[in-house]
Amino acid sequence: MADYMPPLRDMAFLLHDVLRIAESPTPGYAELDPDTTAAILEEAGRIARDVLAPLNAVGDREGCVLENGVVRTPSGFREAFELMREGGWPALDCDPEHGGQGMPYVIATAVGEMQVSANMAFNMYQGLAHGAYSAIRAHGSEEQKALYLPKLASCVWTGTMNLTEPHCGTDLGLLRAKAEPQGDGSYRITGQKIFISAGEHDLAENIVHLVLAKIPGGPEGVKGISLFIVPKFLPDAGGGVGARNGLSCGKLEEKMGIHGNATCVMNYDGATGYLLGEAHKGLRAMFTMMNEARIGVGLQGLAQAAAAYHVAAAYARDRLQGRAVTGPENPSGPADPIIVHPDIRRLLLDQKAFVEGGRAFVLWAASLVDAHVRGGDTAAEGLVSLLTPVVKGFLTDKGFESCVAAQQVLGGHGYIEEWGLSQFVRDSRIAMIYEGANGVQALDLVGRKLSQDGGRHLMAFFETVKTFIRENETEDALKTGFLDPLKSASKDLQAAAMFFMQEGMKNPNEALTGSTDFLHLFGHTALGLMWARMAKAAIAGDEPFHAEKLATGRYYMARQLPATKLHLARILSGAEPVMALPAEAF
Structure with missing residues (x-):
């Protein structure tokens, strides 16, 4: 490997x-x-x-x-x-x-x-x-910040997020974990949480669990959820590790991948917890962690694809198999390296174009986070809120697909463990599921984010694309290969959004059945914008790196970006093809 x-x-x-x-x-x-x-x-x-x-x-x-x-x-x-x-x-x-x-x-x-x-x-x-x-x-008291933040920043203590229960995943209104108030201001936490990443381990002296639970007598459903700090060991008077709290790891899940991370069933048996933020406002506090995690999970999809691509490209350069159809390219050897074959090139370029475009996308999103958090830019806050489900959903869907493509390059060697491609495929698969399954990300994008603040943030994205095209339309080296395909993709995205606005109000299923296609349409358009921006920068360079960047970008615009038209056609077909079959027919 x-x-x-x-x-x-x-x-x-x-x-x-x-x-x-x-x-x-x-x-x-x-x-x-x-x-x-x-x-x-x-x-x-x-x-x-x-x-x-x-x-x-x-x-x-x-x-x-x-x-x-x-x-x-x-x-x-x-x-x-x-x-x-x-x-x-x-x-x-x-x-x-x-x-x-x-x-x-x-x-x-x-x-x-x-x-x-x-x-x-x-x-x-x-x-x-x-x-x-x-x-x-974001949500703790000054005392909580002083106690926990230095230890969490240094990873002397680590943390978790506890949402899911055996009967309750996405629909958190069904959760049963209870938090009973105690006379000293603390709460007694009782319940079971599952799928808790890093829930128990031997890497840190304490683990700080953030646990969603309901205070008895609170509102029904999600409006009655609160968030609690429940440490594995209760802090002592000096802020160090004190007595063991009433919680335990009941079992480790046996998983398809990420075997090196402990995914735990956590049992809370009257554990001492401390309210984080306001009572019955737990989802708002937890979403601070989840929104950060969703960008991080999108990064996981990209990063696993990048690692898998590196292995596949190295293998394709070295593996001898067959001859190029145009004549031997390794005449002194028994065969040519498989990278000479067009279909292997296609597999590798699909990966390379996604990885480099996705890397640009996630770094742009990170810069928007900085513009908001460091610079107070509210427009950047709105745009990154819109883009977060796209970063998470598109990069993990395509990241897994890219890992499978890397595995395909190796043929049979990709299926055995020696080369490591199996692990990349298995590890990347979870990124499509946790921190909100990608179908939920698509529903969030279409159901909430498009209309957020009157659709202002979607309009801001379109304006970003239009401005880039307008500012560079006299650049002949960009126009045909980059600006024209980007303009076409942006029009497809606008047409899809218009369909949702016109038809979704009459029948919500018209929008929801097209939500995943919309997420992918948006993702491709975003990567098209990234490739156009990279092409502009590469044109100014004269290194082989810049020529390679331009060739890869042209591949994406010619071979991948036209997928927006497929996604638009699916969206415009409406709900009927999806909803026509009765449930009992499945």
Whole structure:
């Protein structure tokens, strides 16, 4: 299996030639000059390549083991986690007030891609701690922030999010976990949660569970849900680890992938919990963590595809099989490398064009987060809210598809474990399901995000596309290969949105049956915009890298972006083909 190679050249191109971050007015971006970002990314890439990637197959093979209530992580995970903690990597974009380094989220996202490509299961431990940090920072009391944030930022303590119950997944209004008020201001938490990533492990001295539960007597349904901090060990008077709380890991789930991460059934047996935020406003607080997690999961889909593509491309260059139809290209050998065959080229270019376009998309989304959080840009907040289900749903759907394509390049060797492609396929599959299954992301996009604030954010996206086309329409090198296909895709997206507005009010199923197609239509259009922006930057360069970038971009615009017309045709077919068959006929 080819060693993991961090995409440092591509990241530098995106950050400095496409996004031009050092010229951005976003606070903190002026310090992100090429030398600074190179130093950060090179060291992060070295750790990903030399420390995390070698443990990826180990984690997959060994998995986690539950012994006497304690989960033992795979060999090498504890040492690697300590190295990450000592280097301050989990706290890269956390507030310096809490021991963080205060770097922008866009840099943490670039670093995160490399860490996830190298070892997705390992990265989840620190990723969930970061999510808990963000939720407590946004909604916690000053005392809660002072106690928990420094420990979560450093990953001395880690975190989790506890939503799902055996009978209750997406429909959280059905949850049964109870939180009974106690005389000292705490709550007694009782119930069972399932599918809890990093719910129990041996990497940190404490685990801070964020648990959704209902206070008796509160409103029915989702309006009665509250969020609680329920630590594995109760903090003592000095803020250290005190008595064991009334919670335990009942079992580890046996899963298709991410074996190195402990996915737990968590039992709360009268555990002590502390209200986070307002009573009966738990979903609002939890969504701070979930929205961050959804961008992170989109990054997982992209990162696994990037790692799988690297292996497939290396294999295709070396594997000898058959001869090129136009004549031998390796005449001194017994056969040509399979990369000469057009169908292998197609598989590889599908992957390469998706990975590089998706990388640009997720870094652009991260820059919008920074513009809002650091710069107070409300327009950026609205746009990233609109794009979040697209980042999550499109990048994970296409990321899994890309991993399967990489597996196909290797043929039979892709199906056995030696080359690692099976693990990429298995690990990437979960990203389409957790943090809101992709069908739910599509419903959120069509049912909520399109009309949010009167549709202003969708109009802002269209205006972004129109402005780019208008500003570059005299550039002949861009027009035919990039601007015209982008304009066509944008028109398809507008036509789909108009259909929903006209027909969805009469019959909601007209919109909902087309929601996944709309999400993919939107995703392709967004990547089309990214490729047009990359092409503009590449035209100004004269390195082989820039020529390769342009060729890959032209492939995407010619071979992938026309999928918008397929998705539009499906949307315009309406609800009848989907809803006509009676339930008993399935």
